[in-house]
Amino acid sequence: MATSYEAAQAAIIERLSPEAARHCERVATVSARLAQRHGLDAEEARVAGLLHDWDRETPGAELLRRAERLGLPVTDTDRAVPYLLHGPVAAAEIREVFPELSDTAVEAIGAHTFGAPHMGALAMVVYIADVIEPGRTHDGVGLLRERAESAGLAEAFADTYAASVRHIVKRRKPIHPTTVDVWNTYVAGEGR
Numbered sequence: 001m002a003t004s005y006e007a008a009q010a011a012i013i014e015r016l017s018p019e020a021a022r023h024c025e026r027v028a029t030v031s032a033r034l035a036q037r038h039g040l041d042a043e044e045a046r047v048a049g050l051l052h053d054w055d056r057e058t059p060g061a062e063l064l065r066r067a068e069r070l071g072l073p074v075t076d077t078d079r080a081v082p083y084l085l086h087g088p089v090a091a092a093e094i095r096e097v098f099p100e101l102s103d104t105a106v107e108a109i110g111a112h113t114f115g116a117p118h119m120g121a122l123a124m125v126v127y128i129a130d131v132i133e134p135g136r137t138h139d140g141v142g143l144l145r146e147r148a149e150s151a152g153l154a155e156a157f158a159d160t161y162a163a164s165v166r167h168i169v170k171r172r173k174p175i176h177p178t179t180v181d182v183w184n185t186y187v188a189g190e191g192r
């Protein structure tokens with residue numbers, strides 16, 4: 001039996017601040033719409049979108065402790081910005097709370113912060129939805145919304161990822177080593 005949206009929603013509302021929980025609900029709605037557009041399971045996308053920020057408000061020191069305990073790769077960038085670990089840590093632990101969650105939903109949760117070199121379609125959908133949900137107001141979000149509605153999934157993902165990298169560079173934040181892999185795999189590749 002799949003994880004029900006209602007069960008996941010009750011857990012998210014209990015776990016996160018109202019503001020973060022509303023963000024998760026908006027990401028769920030956009031994820032479901034994009035999934036439908038690309039012929040994926042909309043309900044699975046809705047649940048993955050809802051749960052993507054399960055660890056968004058877990059303190060950085062705690063994320064680092066848990067990542068190390070779980071044996072996840074922890075780079076210098078993760079030590080400098082432990083918030084980046086909120087995706088991978090959630091993915092490693094969320095099945096204890098929702099054992100019926102599909103592998104693809106767990107992958108999407110784990111990859112939503114800096115992506116992964118081998119992302120499935122659902123992971124791309126949740127990544128895009130997180131960036132373009134209606135509460136986002138960053139520069140260029142309108143264009144990314146248009147791309148999400150009209151372009152192919154991999155193209156829309158590449159555009160969204162490029163915008164995220166520009167944002168990191170503009171704010172002079174460290175670039176995670178995984179981001180370089182993802183960039184080379186999906187964005188810089190194939191003569192784009």
Ligand SMILES: [Fe+2]
Nearest residue numbers: 052053056112
């Ligand atoms: Fe997040």
Ligand SMILES: [Fe+2]
Nearest residue numbers: 023052053130
């Ligand atoms: Fe998010």
